[in-house]
Amino acid sequence: MTRRQIHLAAHFPGVNNTTVWTDPSAGSQIDFSSFEYFARTAERGFFDYLFLAEGLRLREHRGQLHDLDVAGRPNTLSILSALAAVTEHIGLVGTLNTTFNEPYELARQLGTLDLLSNGRAGWNAVTSSDAFHGANFRRGGYLDHADRYVRASEFAALSKALWSSWRDDAIVADAETGAFLRDDAIARVRHESRLFDVDAVFDVPRSPQGRPVIVQAGDSPDGRDFATDHADVIFSLHTEFSDAQQFYRDVKGRLAARGRDEDSLKILPAATFVLGDTAEDARERSREIALQQVRPQTAITYLEQIWNRDLSGYDPEGPLPDVEPDTGVETAQGFAGRHAAIRDRVGQLREQAAAENLTIRELVIRLTAKHTFVGTPEHVASEIDRYVQERATDGFTVVGHVTPHGLDEFTDRVVPLLQERGSYRRSYDEGATLHDLLGLPPVDASAAGAASAPVPAATR
Amino acid sequence: MPDRIHLAVALDGAGWHPAAWRETTARPTELTSPAYWRALARTADGAGLLLATIEDALSLGGRSFEPDAETRRDRARGRLDAVLLASFLAPVTRRLGLVPTATTAHPEPFHLATGLQTLDHASRGRAGVRLVAGSTPQERANFGRRADGPTGLPASGRVEDDPALLSAFREAGEVAEVIRRLADSWEDDAIVRDLESGKFLDRERVHNVDFEGEFFSVTGASIVPRSPQGRPLVTALAHQSVPYRFAAEHADLVFVTPADAGAVGGILDELASGEREEPLRVFADLLVLVEETRTEAAAVWNRLQDRAPLTTDARVVVGTADDVVEEIRALTAQGIDGVRLRPARLPADLEAIADRVVPRAAAAGILLPDDGAPTLRERVGLPRLASRYARQEVGA
Numbered sequence: 001m002t003r004r005q006i007h008l009a010a011h012f013p014g015v016n017n018t019t020v021w022t023d024p025s026a027g028s029q030i031d032f033s034s035f036e037y038f039a040r041t042a043e044r045g046f047f048d049y050l051f052l053a054e055g056l057r058l059r060e061h062r063g064q065l066h067d068l069d070v071a072g073r074p075n076t077l078s079i080l081s082a083l084a085a086v087t088e089h090i091g092l093v094g095t096l097n098t099t100f101n102e103p104y105e106l107a108r109q110l111g112t113l114d115l116l117s118n119g120r121a122g123w124n125a126v127t128s129s130d131a132f133h134g135a136n137f138r139r140g141g142y143l144d145h146a147d148r149y150v151r152a153s154e155f156a157a158l159s160k161a162l163w164s165s166w167r168d169d170a171i172v173a174d175a176e177t178g179a180f181l182r183d184d185a186i187a188r189v190r191h192e193s194r195l196f197d198v199d200a201v202f203d204v205p206r207s208p209q210g211r212p213v214i215v216q217a218g219d220s221p222d223g224r225d226f227a228t229d230h231a232d233v234i235f236s237l238h239t240e241f242s243d244a245q246q247f248y249r250d251v252k253g254r255l256a257a258r259g260r261d262e263d264s265l266k267i268l269p270a271a272t273f274v275l276g277d278t279a280e281d282a283r284e285r286s287r288e289i290a291l292q293q294v295r296p297q298t299a300i301t302y303l304e305q306i307w308n309r310d311l312s313g314y315d316p317e318g319p320l321p322d323v324e325p326d327t328g329v330e331t332a333q334g335f336a337g338r339h340a341a342i343r344d345r346v347g348q349l350r351e352q353a354a355a356e357n358l359t360i361r362e363l364v365i366r367l368t369a370k371h372t373f374v375g376t377p378e379h380v381a382s383e384i385d386r387y388v389q390e391r392a393t394d395g396f397t398v399v400g401h402v403t404p405h406g407l408d409e410f411t412d413r414v415v416p417l418l419q420e421r422g423s424y425r426r427s428y429d430e431g432a433t434l435h436d437l438l439g440l441p442p443v444d445a446s447a448a449g450a451a452s453a454p455v456p457a458a459t460r
Numbered sequence: 461m462p463d464r465i466h467l468a469v470a471l472d473g474a475g476w477h478p479a480a481w482r483e484t485t486a487r488p489t490e491l492t493s494p495a496y497w498r499a500l501a502r503t504a505d506g507a508g509l510l511l512a513t514i515e516d517a518l519s520l521g522g523r524s525f526e527p528d529a530e531t532r533r534d535r536a537r538g539r540l541d542a543v544l545l546a547s548f549l550a551p552v553t554r555r556l557g558l559v560p561t562a563t564t565a566h567p568e569p570f571h572l573a574t575g576l577q578t579l580d581h582a583s584r585g586r587a588g589v590r591l592v593a594g595s596t597p598q599e600r601a602n603f604g605r606r607a608d609g610p611t612g613l614p615a616s617g618r619v620e621d622d623p624a625l626l627s628a629f630r631e632a633g634e635v636a637e638v639i640r641r642l643a644d645s646w647e648d649d650a651i652v653r654d655l656e657s658g659k660f661l662d663r664e665r666v667h668n669v670d671f672e673g674e675f676f677s678v679t680g681a682s683i684v685p686r687s688p689q690g691r692p693l694v695t696a697l698a699h700q701s702v703p704y705r706f707a708a709e710h711a712d713l714v715f716v717t718p719a720d721a722g723a724v725g726g727i728l729d730e731l732a733s734g735e736r737e738e739p740l741r742v743f744a745d746l747l748v749l750v751e752e753t754r755t756e757a758a759a760v761w762n763r764l765q766d767r768a769p770l771t772t773d774a775r776v777v778v779g780t781a782d783d784v785v786e787e788i789r790a791l792t793a794q795g796i797d798g799v800r801l802r803p804a805r806l807p808a809d810l811e812a813i814a815d816r817v818v819p820r821a822a823a824a825g826i827l828l829p830d831d832g833a834p835t836l837r838e839r840v841g842l843p844r845l846a847s848r849y850a851r852q853e854v855g856a
């Protein structure tokens with residue numbers, strides 16, 4: 001049987017209006033018990049990895065902290081390290097910025113996580129940098145937009161060189177002769193460019209999977225190039241079937257020129273879901289959840305980000321504002337930069353609202369609370385399988401809407417159906433690394449270290 | 461009734477002796493494995509020790525200024541990031557304080573602060589940090605961000621005679637200050653989850669830290685809500701005046717290295733300068749090698765010293781558990797709050813500490829029993845402080 005195997009990632013609910021904190025079952029987004037529960041559920045559902053997003057500053061709206069959504073989250077690397085201690089099989093993938101970190105330090109931290117988890121670490125390398133986030137860091141908002149992916153790409157290359165700078169058999173620990181390391185155990189890594197001047201000897205041994213898995217999230221041509229150069233997984237937003245197929249073909253088509261085959265890069269778009277016992281049930285629940293996700297104040301706030309002005313006088317259940325947007329300084333900060341693109345869409349939005357006769361709140365629901373899969377568990381399972389078999393994706397990054405129980409229903413009701421179809425694992429292989437779980441080719445140890453020279457051993 | 465103190469342990473690789481990895485009790489191929497560290501932490505936790513520090517450095521040769529530190533092949537090499545290692549150990553320990561080492565010259569203070577707050581959440585109030593000022597040339601080459609910095613101790617041996625070292629301590633002070641401010645940036649009850657108003661957060665109770673220093677600035681509030689201790693415990697190791705002053709100004713707890721019990725008084729006097737909200741806790745360091753008999757201990761020690769002589773800042777005790785307890789007793793009478801034991805060999809000397817030193821010290825009545833206080837801060841007798849921003853408002 002040659003069914004393509006489905007890969008699933010479990011996204012811990014984040015700090016946006018997908019997460020319904022008003023749900024009676026919603027728990028803490030910060031207590032370790034929430035993360036432990038979520039990780040155990042994901043492991044029960046045989047997910048490939050647990051995934052965390054990152055935000056390095058609390059979001060602001062019109063100069064004040066945004067107070068309607070969940071705010072506050074743990075430091076990504078610290079929480080994943082703690083989770084490594086209470087899980088056995090599942091991958092642990094964190095989003096970590098390439099602008100406000102240094103390669104030696106981040107490679108060392110990810111190398112640590114990879115060793116602590118016996119080869120289950122992953123890194124979603126994001127580039128977002130702006131002065132708002134930069135104000136929390138030594139270097140400030142120092143990087144031009146044009147240089148983001150330059151730095152990201154060099155950062156990834158340098159990290160890979162560091163991870164492969166130790167031979168697998170570097171440590172001999174010969175008590176008799178007193179040789180702890182082999183003479184040519186470690187290669188020195190040099191990287192000199194406009195952005196970096198690093199001359200490094202790495203201090204973390206090589207992990208069982210060679211290096212952490214690299215994930216990419218970002219849609220521009222530069223982002224896609226970064227993915228095809230460096231990433232093992234793309235976390236995309238392309239979930240509509242034909243659009244997803246087109247993205248899949250585009251990205252996978254770029255791989256051959258880089259000497260990579262189709263299976264060496266997995267595409268796992270974000271997907272939300274709502275289940276019901278009947279299709280009608282599911283639609284009703286989807287509607288209820290959307291209303292919780294977009295409460296009246298959320299709808300107004302959302303439009304204020306686009307209009308860039310005070311709209312508190314408008315009725316969320318009424319028509320769109322008739323005032324024009326303020327194209328001056330952007331006031332919403334930390335919302336992943338979608339506003340500039342959306343601002344000039346005011347005209348389009350008005351058209352859409354008029355054509356479908358939508359209120360403000362209904363329009364915002366259309367835009368933000370559209371659930372990817374809605375239906376019975378059978379329907380959702382067959383849709384997921386169809387996407388994978390027909391090469392629209394390699395699987396999904398599943399985003400639940402409640403912390404920390406958002407994965408329970410999916411694990412209990414959808415996963416068994418995927419297994420029945422023969423498209424999804426029924427157990428983890430003992431000692432599998434995250435590379436193994438994702439079906440990625442093994443890491444070539446010789447590739448990255450080739451440019452660097454072994455550190456000469458002093459004779460003692 | 462005799463004075464009573466806490467016992468802590470300092471964990472590092474195969475132990476503090478550079479030849480320790482060659483002993484038959486050592487596990488030299490496992491020094492960066494999760495199983496090794498899980499076992500060490502559980503031993504320390506099970507022994508009832510107050511806290512464990514975890515050493516760290518940002519280069520292969522550690523924090524050594526020796527030029528060949530990165531090229532010699534006879535020393536145990538390879539490390540894990542200490543803050544992440546401590547986070548890993550949080551769920552597998554119950555009472556042990558977890559105090560990783562962090563250097564202040566390189567990491568982003570914001571990342572360090574949120575990492576420690578997260579360690580505090582994951583350990584339910586047992587997080588600390590040992591801050592180390594300055595950097596070595598090797599670390600700077602690894603990072604490639606700054607060319608300037610200390611190149612070693614000046615000829616006088618005094619920090620105040622080297623402008624680069626002095627500057628490093630000022631920078632460390634800023635890092636400590638930012639850690640505290642970020643820890644305070646969310647008041648305890650900032651998350652309101654108010655269904656009525658639809659507000660998750662009371663934004664009046666979350667504060668931007670707006671820190672502007674000589675070395676860096678940090679503007680916003682932490683991304684991590686306030687943790688169980690409020691402020692993770694800040695600690696430092698100090699041997700001389702500038703570090704003593706740094707500790708007195710910025711630390712909750714300081715590790716010192718008296719040559720003998722008689723030297724404690726002078727150190728306490730030096731530390732007493734400056735005004736503080738709460739007392740500074742003082743722990744004396746002892747490097748220990750423990751065997752059943754003094755003869756055995758001496759034999760092991762000689763073997764180790766033949767292979768690689770140890771140079772150390774701390775007093776060394778080679779002997780039986782009773783010998784170690786005697787040293788602790790002598791220090792206890794001098795008015796310190798605790799003793800941090802540095803095992804010469806891991807896991808051997810940690811096991812000896814757990815199995816023999818702790819029970820005998822307890823029997824001798826010099827150990828503070830676990831009083832059940834919920835957090836590390838409270839266990840060392842420091843109050844849980846309210847957010848500084850909350851107090852400002854009450855005063856206004």
Ligand SMILES: Cc1cc2nc3c(=O)[nH]c(=O)nc-3n(C[C@H](O)[C@H](O)[C@H](O)COP(=O)(O)O)c2cc1C
Nearest residue numbers: 053054095126127128217218219220223235236237
């Ligand atoms: C699905 C997706 C998820 C993302 N998640 C994060 C995140 O958690 N944190 C972050 O700082 N940026 C995140 N980003 C932002 C990207 O890293 C990138 O900076 C942004 O998309 C701009 O790059 P582009 O022009 O290539 O799209 C995400 C982007 C996408 C498409």
